Amino acid sequence: MLREITIGQYYPSNSILHRLDARVKIIGALLFIVCLFVFHSPAGYLLSTLFLVSMIALSKVPVFYIFRGIKPLVFLLMLTVLFNLFLVPGKYIVSWWIFHISVEGVRMAVVMALRLVYLIFGTSLLTFTTTPNNMTDALESLLKPLQAVKVPVHEIAMMMSIALRFIPILLEETDKIMKAQTARGADFESGNLIKKIKSLIPVLVPLFISAFRRANDLALAMEARCYTGGKGRTKMKPLQYQRRDYLAFLFFCVYLGLMILTKIVDVKIPI
Amino acid sequence: MDMINASKISYAYERMDEEGNAVERVAALRGVDMQVQPGEFIAVLGANGSGKSTFARQLNALIAPTEGTLYIDGMDTAKEENVPNVRRTTGMVFQNPDNQIIASVVEEDVGFGPENLGLECSKIWERVEESLKAVNMYAYRKAAPGKLSGGQKQRVAIAGIVAMRPKCIVLDEPTAMLDPKGRREVIRTCRALNEVEGVTIILITHYMEEAIYADRIYCMDKGQVRLCGTPKEIFSRPEELAAMQLDVPQATKLGYELKKAGVPVPEGILTAEELVEALCCFH
Amino acid sequence: MLLSLKNVDYYYGKDTVYEVQALKQVSADFAENEFVGLIGHTGSGKSTFLQLLNGLEKPYSGEVLFHGKNIWDRDFNRKQLRAGVGLVFQYPEHQLFEADVISDVCFGPKNFGLSEEEARKRALWALDLVGLEKRFYQSSPFELSGGQKRRAAIAGVIASKPEVLVMDEPTAGLDPKGKKEILDMLSKLRRQEKCTIILVSHSMEEVAEYVDRIMVFDAGSIVFDDQKEKVFSHIEELERIQLAAPQVCYILRALKEKGFAVDTGAITLEAAKQTILEAVKNRPHA
Numbered sequence: 001m002l003r004e005i006t007i008g009q010y011y012p013s014n015s016i017l018h019r020l021d022a023r024v025k026i027i028g029a030l031l032f033i034v035c036l037f038v039f040h041s042p043a044g045y046l047l048s049t050l051f052l053v054s055m056i057a058l059s060k061v062p063v064f065y066i067f068r069g070i071k072p073l074v075f076l077l078m079l080t081v082l083f084n085l086f087l088v089p090g091k092y093i094v095s096w097w098i099f100h101i102s103v104e105g106v107r108m109a110v111v112m113a114l115r116l117v118y119l120i121f122g123t124s125l126l127t128f129t130t131t132p133n134n135m136t137d138a139l140e141s142l143l144k145p146l147q148a149v150k151v152p153v154h155e156i157a158m159m160m161s162i163a164l165r166f167i168p169i170l171l172e173e174t175d176k177i178m179k180a181q182t183a184r185g186a187d188f189e190s191g192n193l194i195k196k197i198k199s200l201i202p203v204l205v206p207l208f209i210s211a212f213r214r215a216n217d218l219a220l221a222m223e224a225r226c227y228t229g230g231k232g233r234t235k236m237k238p239l240q241y242q243r244r245d246y247l248a249f250l251f252f253c254v255y256l257g258l259m260i261l262t263k264i265v266d267v268k269i270p271i
Numbered sequence: 272m273d274m275i276n277a278s279k280i281s282y283a284y285e286r287m288d289e290e291g292n293a294v295e296r297v298a299a300l301r302g303v304d305m306q307v308q309p310g311e312f313i314a315v316l317g318a319n320g321s322g323k324s325t326f327a328r329q330l331n332a333l334i335a336p337t338e339g340t341l342y343i344d345g346m347d348t349a350k351e352e353n354v355p356n357v358r359r360t361t362g363m364v365f366q367n368p369d370n371q372i373i374a375s376v377v378e379e380d381v382g383f384g385p386e387n388l389g390l391e392c393s394k395i396w397e398r399v400e401e402s403l404k405a406v407n408m409y410a411y412r413k414a415a416p417g418k419l420s421g422g423q424k425q426r427v428a429i430a431g432i433v434a435m436r437p438k439c440i441v442l443d444e445p446t447a448m449l450d451p452k453g454r455r456e457v458i459r460t461c462r463a464l465n466e467v468e469g470v471t472i473i474l475i476t477h478y479m480e481e482a483i484y485a486d487r488i489y490c491m492d493k494g495q496v497r498l499c500g501t502p503k504e505i506f507s508r509p510e511e512l513a514a515m516q517l518d519v520p521q522a523t524k525l526g527y528e529l530k531k532a533g534v535p536v537p538e539g540i541l542t543a544e545e546l547v548e549a550l551c552c553f554h
Numbered sequence: 555m556l557l558s559l560k561n562v563d564y565y566y567g568k569d570t571v572y573e574v575q576a577l578k579q580v581s582a583d584f585a586e587n588e589f590v591g592l593i594g595h596t597g598s599g600k601s602t603f604l605q606l607l608n609g610l611e612k613p614y615s616g617e618v619l620f621h622g623k624n625i626w627d628r629d630f631n632r633k634q635l636r637a638g639v640g641l642v643f644q645y646p647e648h649q650l651f652e653a654d655v656i657s658d659v660c661f662g663p664k665n666f667g668l669s670e671e672e673a674r675k676r677a678l679w680a681l682d683l684v685g686l687e688k689r690f691y692q693s694s695p696f697e698l699s700g701g702q703k704r705r706a707a708i709a710g711v712i713a714s715k716p717e718v719l720v721m722d723e724p725t726a727g728l729d730p731k732g733k734k735e736i737l738d739m740l741s742k743l744r745r746q747e748k749c750t751i752i753l754v755s756h757s758m759e760e761v762a763e764y765v766d767r768i769m770v771f772d773a774g775s776i777v778f779d780d781q782k783e784k785v786f787s788h789i790e791e792l793e794r795i796q797l798a799a800p801q802v803c804y805i806l807r808a809l810k811e812k813g814f815a816v817d818t819g820a821i822t823l824e825a826a827k828q829t830i831l832e833a834v835k836n837r838p839h840a
């Protein structure tokens with residue numbers, strides 16, 4: 001069950017999107033999200049949709065794979081839709097007992113759902129096409145200016161990449177410990193909440209001990225391989241903008257320009 | 272110059288109770304001597320708790336001796352300023368392959384050491400390629416470590432060390448968590464590095480069969496070196512080994528038993544072929 | 555029959571692109587008081603097989619029967635099944651969690667419904683059986699040495715007095731003496747408690763020495779299931795699936811080729827020694 005979560009995972013492929021510099025992709029994803037929230041005219045959404053669809057097509061990630069990313073957030077999505085549907089006042093089209101649905105409510109519900117889904121799609125597209133290591137390298141590079149104010153940017157990036165490497169290992173380990181305790185008669189399903197939480201102790205204690213042991217081993221291994229922090233380190237894969245990255249930036253500028261245009265010209269699209 | 276020159280090194284640490292007060296002083300090493308020449312293949316045998324892992328950590332200057340001196344390629348490991356160079360000279364491979372692979376892609380992990388050394392980008396790639404080929408894992412350079420078998424992971428870890436071009440590689444029970452196939456792969460890799468590249472190898476293990484390829488074997492017990500000699504010399508003394516909670520390979524044991532029963536078999540048989548040949552010779 | 559599997563299929567990631575068939579039409583029977591060795595590569599399906607035996611995994615098709623009852627029947631109590639079929643995972647010491655050894659060993663028996671007092675009695679019995687010294691009973695399991703931790707963890711399963719004890723590589727990572735102690739302990743347990751032991755091992759010498767019957771796994775199927783002597787007579791087939799026979803088998807074969815009248819069916823050190831001594835005695839000196 002733990003293995004079904006696809007959000008935040010990397011999908012190996014060799015598409016143009018996979019080959020783009022991770023910094024470009026992060027900036028692109030940020031731009032997309034900002035536009036999503038700033039320009040909410042119908043024309044704006046149309047542009048966002050076009051942008052997203054073309055990116056998904058370029059990424060070569062199967063569409064069902066991207067849709068699976070919503071699964072863990074379905075509950076949140078439903079909640080948002082229901083709240084908007086029933087609680088936004090306006091011209092009611094359906095009224096029954098204490099429930100009223102207004103035109104504005106329907107519109108808000110659709111808009112909010114769309115925003116959330118687009119947000120998830122946009123960010124998961126970023127993680128699907130970028131390896132964890134590229135991502136941390138890019139973040140390190142983008143956040144470098146913060147070093148001036150004593151933010152340990154390299155250390156944070158290193159911690160992130162190690163965390164990403166060990167998440168699958170620890171998930172597998174959790175699975176194994178749960179099975180081993182089940183074999184000793186542990187029961188994780190029945191009982192009330194307190195009982196359930198208590199039943200997790202035999203899993204959590206060994207898991208923490210294992211995590212600490214691994215951390216200890218890893219620290220020793222890193223030290224043995226001459227790691228002394230970010231100072232004096234070189235990069236095997238230094239980030240360098242290529243022609244395609246500049247083209248991507250150009251594309252983003254056009255996208256932003258068009259978005260601003262929808263605000264100025266106020267294109268009328270009847271819904 | 273000796274690759275390793277340990278004279279009477281001891282190491283003790285304080286065991287703490289829950290409040291962090293020292294309860295007892297544990298002596299993990301008690302006067303260990305070891306001289307290793309460049310290019311030698313050394314096996315260190317010892318039961319759990321015999322001090323062999325503590326000794327391994329000394330060789331990489333992860334800890335310094337509390338008594339005695341340890342010189343690695345002429346450098347005193349107790350001197351703080353030598354530590355970076357000692358670590359470049361002796362690379363270290365640990366038991367659990369999962370806990371020493373840092374990156375999520377094989378080639379990036381192998382590049383981690385050279386990156387720390389501050390090498391130029393093109394040099395790093397050269398070394399990564401070369402060391403992955405040396406351990407026969409080049410085909411997997413883009414793979415995720417999680418998808419590899421135990422033996423493959425351990426070879427990646429070895430490549431990560433080879434990429435730093437150490438003169439000596441210390442392997443601390445590298446096969447303890449592997450299946451027989453993985454163990455064969457790792458041992459074959461060690462032997463190739465020793466024979467082809469001339470790297471000094473210190474293999475710490477408690478699998479007796481892995482030690483028969485060594486030039487010399489050191490047997491450790493309770494923090495001391497009890498026996499030292501060629502595999503033939505060491506395995507001629509199964510009873511002394513048993514006293515140290517160690518064992519001998521099955522062919523050796525059979526040869527020893529036959530000899531005890533009066534069959535003229537020479538001492539220190541190491542492999543099945545040797546035993547068969549010996550029996551044929553006499554009959 | 556005590557425990558059996560009938561035509562079991564098992565898949566990982568069924569109906570996804572990653573679908574792998576871990577077991578193909580596997581059948582096996584285990585009777586009372588047997589000592590069975592399981593050998594095969596990592597990924598040959600052994601681990602899945604073990605987890606099917608006590609209902610941790612559910613077969614995709616086929617049946618698992620304990621005392622003739624299908625363990626996946628709606629009214630079958632799988633929790634109690636796990637008291638009857640004890641499973642010790644690889645590196646069991648990684649599952650210790652209580653503040654002291656004895657409480658940890660009590661965890662299983664208490665889960666299976668024993669009273670505090672009875673669980674304690676069982677724990678003391680199990681700890682004595684695995685040979686852990688009394689002075690460690692009250693200490694934290696995390697302060698023990700590797701071998702001691704392993705024993706404490708094994709005691710935690712034995713304390714439920716299972717009729718079938720399944721062990722996944724109980725000797726992994728231990729030194730030669732530690733290995734021998736664990737295996738001797740298993741033999742003793744089988745003699746005393748008349749339980750059935752299923753042992754997974756990578757060491758052919760270990761298996762040849764201790765078990766009676768061997769099952770060989772390869773690519774999700776059982777390729778051999780027979781008395782150990784018979785299984786190890788198929789050296790070529792074993793090597794084809796990258797396994798091997800104990801070293802003495804190779805020695806005896808080579809001697810036979812050189813004209814010694816040895817019995818190549820011997821698979822243990824002691825038996826090999828006897829047959830070689832006899833052959834040497836009867837052979838005129840060249």
